[in-house]
Amino acid sequence: MNTALSLAVIFLIINLAAGLVRVARGPSPEDRMLxxxxxxxxxxxxLLILAQLMEIPALRDVALLFGLLAAIISVAFVALPADHDxxxxxxxx
Amino acid sequence: xxxxxxxxxxxxxxxxGLALQVVAGPxxxxxxxxxxVFGLVMALAWARLHAPDLAMAEAAIGAGIxxxxxxxxxxxxxxxxxxxxxxxxxxxxxxxxxxxVLTGVLVGLIGWAALQLPPGDTTAGxxxxxxxxxxxxxxxxxxxxLVFRGYDTLLEMGVLLLAFLGARAVASGRAxxxxxxxxxxxxxxxxxxxxxxxxxxxxxxxLLRAGGHAPGGAFQAGAVLAAGGVLLSLxxxxxxxxxxxxxxxxxLVLGLLVFSGMGLFMLFAGSAMLSLPGTWAIxxxxxxxxxxxxxxxALLFAQAPGLKGRGH
Numbered sequence: 001m002n003t004a005l006s007l008a009v010i011f012l013i014i015n016l017a018a019g020l021v022r023v024a025r026g027p028s029p030e031d032r033m034l035x036x037x038x039x040x041x042x043x044x045x046x047l048l049i050l051a052q053l054m055e056i057p058a059l060r061d062v063a064l065l066f067g068l069l070a071a072i073i074s075v076a077f078v079a080l081p082a083d084h085d086x087x088x089x090x091x092x093x
Numbered sequence: 094x095x096x097x098x099x100x101x102x103x104x105x106x107x108x109x110g111l112a113l114q115v116v117a118g119p120x121x122x123x124x125x126x127x128x129x130v131f132g133l134v135m136a137l138a139w140a141r142l143h144a145p146d147l148a149m150a151e152a153a154i155g156a157g158i159x160x161x162x163x164x165x166x167x168x169x170x171x172x173x174x175x176x177x178x179x180x181x182x183x184x185x186x187x188x189x190x191x192x193x194v195l196t197g198v199l200v201g202l203i204g205w206a207a208l209q210l211p212p213g214d215t216t217a218g219x220x221x222x223x224x225x226x227x228x229x230x231x232x233x234x235x236x237x238x239l240v241f242r243g244y245d246t247l248l249e250m251g252v253l254l255l256a257f258l259g260a261r262a263v264a265s266g267r268a269x270x271x272x273x274x275x276x277x278x279x280x281x282x283x284x285x286x287x288x289x290x291x292x293x294x295x296x297x298x299x300l301l302r303a304g305g306h307a308p309g310g311a312f313q314a315g316a317v318l319a320a321g322g323v324l325l326s327l328x329x330x331x332x333x334x335x336x337x338x339x340x341x342x343x344x345l346v347l348g349l350l351v352f353s354g355m356g357l358f359m360l361f362a363g364s365a366m367l368s369l370p371g372t373w374a375i376x377x378x379x380x381x382x383x384x385x386x387x388x389x390x391a392l393l394f395a396q397a398p399g400l401k402g403r404g405h
Contacts (some may be wrong), residue, residue, distance in 0.1 A: 003096060006099075013103045016107070023126055023127060023130060024127070036166070039129075039130050040133060040397070050137070055139070058308040059145050060306050061300070061303065065153055065156065066133070066136070069152065069293075070315070073129060075161075075327050075328060076327055078163060
């Protein structure tokens with residue numbers, strides 16, 4: 001059972017690494033931000049599994065916090081100035 | 094054991110790689126997003142190190158405040174300097190090598206010192222854990238923060254207040270609203286707020302209550318409440334005022350007042366300064382601290398001396 005949970009954690013972390021490619025390469029700011037939000041969900045999953053695996057129930061509270069607060073960064077992102085000149089694609093973001 | 098080692102190595106490699114990308118990346122926005130991701134992986138690392146308190150602090154501060162703060166700062170930079178969009182605002186690079194080497198030496202020294210620590214039963218941590226029953230709380234972190242090192246916690250509240258006053262002292266001119274009130278907002282913002290903001294209050298109080306026996310406590314709870322305030326001022330529901338209203342002044346100093354008042358009371362009652370007479374006093378002080386942590390964090394985020402509801 002523990003082996004299965006550990007393998008699940010490793011699988012999810014490798015998922016993170018794959019998503020990291022999108023954050024690193026973009027190209028658009030939306031790509032990066034959506035990948036980062038996906039990271040948040042995956043982190044919640046990893047924390048929930050670790051709570052079971054390491055028998056630290058408090059990690060479920062940490063997962064709760066990440067789930068609750070994930071929306072804030074996306075609201076802050078929406079508040080960024082809109083791209084009126086998307087032609088010069090993103091040298092600055 | 095082998096499999097958990099794989100997890101740890103993956104996390105460690107990820108952290109170092111992310112940190113490198115954050116400081117050496119080609120664009121500022123990319124670095125900000127990667128820094129947010131770094132916080133997530135850091136929380137996982139704390140979890141693997143059996144430090145759920147730190148993972149929780151990372152979650153509350155990192156996800157609730159820092160990410161939004163960096164994005165707002167980025168927004169201001171672009172507004173102030175639209176023609177410099179392409180620049181990454183990195184300072185001169187010739188300092189990078191010496192700073193890197195010195196930091197490496199420092200990290201090495203700290204690691205070496207940590208390896209020299211005496212193992213076993215005589216460390217302060219062990220003593221504190223053995224004396225935990227006397228404190229009335231079963232969460233060692235809360236016990237240490239409020240009972241064994243009350244002075245530090247009290248002074249930390251002073252530091253937070255000073256940070257707020259310092260920010261007010263250097264702030265110039267009219268408060269800049271970080272909100273989106275002047276433009277039409279996406280349709281889902283109102284629904285999101287009505288869902289998330291009450292939940293931040295609920296979760297904040299839950300964390301405060303949980304702090305007695307599990308990871309949590311005033312700091313994390315205050316940060317979660319502040320995150321609710323951040324969300325409200327991001328969406329223009331809370332707008333800056335010109336002066337700090339009286340109630341908010343009181344709230345700013347409430348934690349200091351309650352904690353030091355309780356400590357002085359115990360001194361005159363014949364006990365030690367800052368000793369707390371039981372679990373109820375711990376929760377009372379924690380509640381005051383939570384409120385007095387949440388407000389300055391929200392005000393610092395909004396760059397405002399005070400906040401009021403929109404339309405008031």
